[in-house]
Amino acid sequence: MMRPGAKQYVVARPLYSEESFAEEHEKIYRQRKTIRDHVIQYFTCDTKRAKNAALSLLPIIGWLKSYQIKEWLLSDIVSGVSTGLVAVLQGLAYCLLASLPPWYGLFSAFFPVIIYFFLGTSRHISVGPFPVLCLMIGSVVTRLVPDEGPAAFNTSKFEGLTQDEQRVLVASSVTLLVGIMQLAMGLLQVGFVVMYLSDTLVSGFSTAAAIHILVSQLKFVLGLQVPGISGPFSILYTLEIIFNKITSTNVCDVVISLVIIVVVFIVKELNDRFKSKLPVPIPIEVIMTVIACGVSYGFDFKTRYGVDTVGFIPKGYEPPIAPNMDIIQETAMEAFPMAIVGFAVAFSVAKVYSIKHDYTIDGNQELIAFGVSNIFGASFRSFAVSTALSRSAVQESTGGKTQVAGLLSAIIVMIVTVAIGFLLDPLPKSVLGAVVVVNLKGMLMQFREVPYLWKKDKPDCMVWLATCTAAIFLGLDLGLAVGLGAELISVILRVQFPRCSVLANIAGTDIYKDRKDYISIYEPEGVKIFRIPSPIFFANIDFFRNKLVEAVGFSPLRVLRKRNKALRTIRKLLKKGDLQWTSRGFVNTSCKSAIMESDDGNDMEELDRPNDFKDLPVRIDWNAELPANIVVPRVELHSLILDFAAVSFLDISALKGLKTMLQELIRVEIDIYIVACDPYILEKLHDCSFFDDEVQPSIFFLTLHDAMLHILESHPEANKAHNEKILTTVTVHYPGGNMRSRDKSAPDQTKF
């Protein structure tokens, strides 16, 4: 079948089983590290390690030493000021999501940034309020301190506090808990957990978050009074209230919002389109806010149109606050997803910039940095922070080189807090709402992924939909849990139900393919090749067993029992003299047909043992005619090859199941071969005393073709016709058109 002139694949080597290969090629003994070694290594301490650890705990030492003042400082200042303006605006806006008075958002854009400056490893992210996290805080805050009625939660600490003070206490307690969790995860070096948040999960989750944010901002955009609701299905209740109140919409708020949304949207599009031509993107949100602030002040929107404004912003900072243990206990279940989400978002944004600018970030150090930032922030009444994609983009695109820019942005925020906060007094809340809404575009556009995912990968699409639906209706924390569950189950299902196939030889080659896929294939009689295309573990061992029984066409256990019953009957007949052993074989001396024993259940176990011919004059050939008209199902199969190339692990259940499977097959006199087995699996089988008198290590062969050649050698008569087919592998077409063929069974006549 070879084309003249085509490149050739020619191999001649000994036939290898795993054992013969191991004999000829000695393996180098490699000392494996035990768990003990790892532990010792982990806790070994020398000067260098201690120094490295100290350096990695304070990354600022590293980058500040190499700070290029001339080249970087100017960019950092420009970037810091721009980011600072955005941070002020976003601080106020996102604070509305957290159901807290706006100026606490300014605190959150200040205190954590200071700590991150010292501890963070990313040079480009802008630490501060993150809308999704704010929303999650808002959900806890409104659960414990609802808008209407008394606090749903009783603690002595709430006495004598106003509603806003109660809320700040709740927010800062939760933030402290989030910080402690992040710090603990960082110290335990478990930063890798974020890898379980796949792109699909994050996309579905953040789309749901965008919808939540949109709904929560509707009340500001429409100028309505809507109580914050939390818990499953809160989004439906909120929408219900909004639609009930829709008639009392404040038209002035709607107009302001629409103008802002349209203008910001258009200018952002232009920013995007003329990215390369603009030195710095137009800070349209800041401009619009300043204009809106001026207009609102000039026309006195607050009293004239009843517009809800930011109002009085107290000058300066408030004294530190002690967390409340009752609140911490009550909110533990909600703080954990916040800790995960906050870190995951910051880390993924940081990773993008670290790849872009070619430096390394350290997940565990990031966890520590955010943990300490949140703990520190919580003491000063700020709420849990992460990073906002849009703000980080501003910091990076305006030329920020290091966290010096972050520090400067914090200083801008501080200036607003301590000096010019009063200027923001007339700013309508609807402006802030509109700014939040217009920034949702990117997150909402992720809906476009759904048809794409559905076309490409249905399980992934189901994960997206499950995460998004659950997060919308059950809330973000439960939604995250559901999404994680769906994702893990999707992996399990993929591993669990793979497509098994029966392989056959592509004539004239050493290649084996699915027999259903090709025409010119050869299957030697009595040989089956079964490919197991995935790891085997507790959840799919039965699946494979069934598939294998289907592939071989009979249940080995049933055949074994029938044979053992037949043997018992033969023994009985021999004893009674109804059957006699002569040189011509068994001879019936009675004309009665033998009656097979009925299934009386008590000696079932005996029937599962291997056939025992010890008191019989001859081994019985089960595929020949049996004496006394005994009928036992014929088994045409003599060899079964299991292709383990894609089996990447086996667990204990799989080991047991596999062994039973092999034993049953071996007991009905089928030769089993396992090929292309991973060396680690082979090692594990040896360690777990998988082998015994029946299941022997000699069943392992290096490749499928090795096993097949071995089978053809040991069953030459049965595979006469096929033998030739396989052996024409050593046939080559020469350009002249001559064809020479050689039979491998006569190797010493061959000349190469």
Next chain:
Amino acid sequence: MMRPGAKQYVVARPLYSEESFAEEHEKIYRQRKTIRDHVIQYFTCDTKRAKNAALSLLPIIGWLKSYQIKEWLLSDIVSGVSTGLVAVLQGLAYCLLASLPPWYGLFSAFFPVIIYFFLGTSRHISVGPFPVLCLMIGSVVTRLVPDEGPAAFNTSKFEGLTQDEQRVLVASSVTLLVGIMQLAMGLLQVGFVVMYLSDTLVSGFSTAAAIHILVSQLKFVLGLQVPGISGPFSILYTLEIIFNKITSTNVCDVVISLVIIVVVFIVKELNDRFKSKLPVPIPIEVIMTVIACGVSYGFDFKTRYGVDTVGFIPKGYEPPIAPNMDIIQETAMEAFPMAIVGFAVAFSVAKVYSIKHDYTIDGNQELIAFGVSNIFGASFRSFAVSTALSRSAVQESTGGKTQVAGLLSAIIVMIVTVAIGFLLDPLPKSVLGAVVVVNLKGMLMQFREVPYLWKKDKPDCMVWLATCTAAIFLGLDLGLAVGLGAELISVILRVQFPRCSVLANIAGTDIYKDRKDYISIYEPEGVKIFRIPSPIFFANIDFFRNKLVEAVGFSPLRVLRKRNKALRTIRKLLKKGDLQWTSRGFVNTSCKSAIMESDDGNDMEELDRPNDFKDLPVRIDWNAELPANIVVPRVELHSLILDFAAVSFLDISALKGLKTMLQELIRVEIDIYIVACDPYILEKLHDCSFFDDEVQPSIFFLTLHDAMLHILESHPEANKAHNEKILTTVTVHYPGGNMRSRDKSAPDQTKF
């Protein structure tokens, strides 16, 4: 290297890439079923399907038709009577676990059995109370109706009911819910979920259950009054109370219990040892109970020693009861694990017997059978049932052939209920407790699995320990959830962190093995073979990326950027005239060294594009000396082979990650080859438009050796030395010791 006389492996065929193979061997077009086809097929209905469905819904029709009265009836009667006696005893004993008055256990051993007789597919299991399930019911019962103080849960239905009546109402409501859940799962055909309960999980879980049962029986064995406690850590609180009260132990109870435990234990051991010689195991528990009953009556233990006895058993049945919706709502979270555990245990016992006696059971029909049994039972005040291993063993070992034996055992139970229940009045509860305790031996012995598992498979051992610890301390329902989580995570972790390896050729063969494992291996210069030994998905794509970068020794992205920067510098120098292109190559006309541009961040994206030589006079050879002293990291690698043999699936994240990885490598002029890729994955890659101008389908080769030969052919100069090594594959030692060698590059001079 071949041993004379050894079996040979000789292959000569064209060299195949996936494309050339597909050209020569046409694939048969197979119509794949779409989801729509499956749905249509599922809902298609014809007479045959309808008939089959009806038959499978009422399995009794099937087996009753073929009932062999002569041979089976006697065994069934014997078995039924023995099982009935055990069922009475276990009914009373296990009822104590459920914190209900003992006679309700008799109801539970009667009503559900009747339904199972009609609907069940197993012929050997004895349906009725199952200790673990009883314990789970008991935990709900004591949570809602504690021993001391008022009901913890307010419902108007509780008014006017005694504590026991309240408890029965709770138990029957929960049972109804369990039944509904099981029925729903059966109708939805999700019986396969039990395969997630691996042997390891079940072993850990049932060991924990045994400990719970032991602790809960201590109060009966010691004759103490201990309130039932439920919820996390209840076992610790219970033990605390027991130890506090230990001084008020009833000595009579302790003596009775010890006698029973010792005698029953010894006789059971004897039963086991002389299994083959005894026609029927000695029903020692029944005998001891009868004796204890008589002694207690004769010596009036109740009044004389204050022994707590079973007491008055009302004659006959009680009227049906309506479930309470409030309770159902309150207990939904606890009913689900009960539904799963109850079914899983029954199904696994049934499966053992079905394999032993060679008939099929149907998981979904079993779910329906248990669902209906529980719904029916709940109406008649029985509690949730499953099967007890010990009772089923009695039914099978005494010769039970069909559920006729089960029906007879129910009739025995009924006789006790309606006629001779009063005989059990003086039976001390400590006897029942002792019987329960002695039956825990098997379950507790499972602790011996721990060291075995630790030695064989550490992740499995961790799952066992996690399940067992969580189930002991957090309670059985939460423990089951924790166990399931641990189990799924263990699978994910196994798939996620496999051992990657770099392969090398075993000299003179087509075999490739881990280069660290063998001495006589050859690695052609500039070629790396990287084996990915597991499926690739969102959680390990980064892991593989890092491993690959580690294996090739450089980050392709970083090299690409350096090269692009160098290109830019060269262009600038050419423009300025500091560099000129002559026939001898680039010539520096200025003596200054070129200054590489600094990293200004804004055009980073451009640096990630492929090298663009379009306005340069020549393509630059990056590994040669560069003009103007520009230094770019040298890349020795020219070809990289990825072995995909064990990659059983790819998800969308992996697809994206893989593509980026390949692009980065291709852009630094490394030829990528992917070998042994699963046909389904290849198909998926085509479907998902994985290929473009850079990543082409021609990179796929059938086997590692095909790719290697192709590489050696295209890089002959670089691999001169090695070429010979690989090509001596066509070298054979003849017995005479002559050795003839042939170079594959001159195939037309060869004679076979």
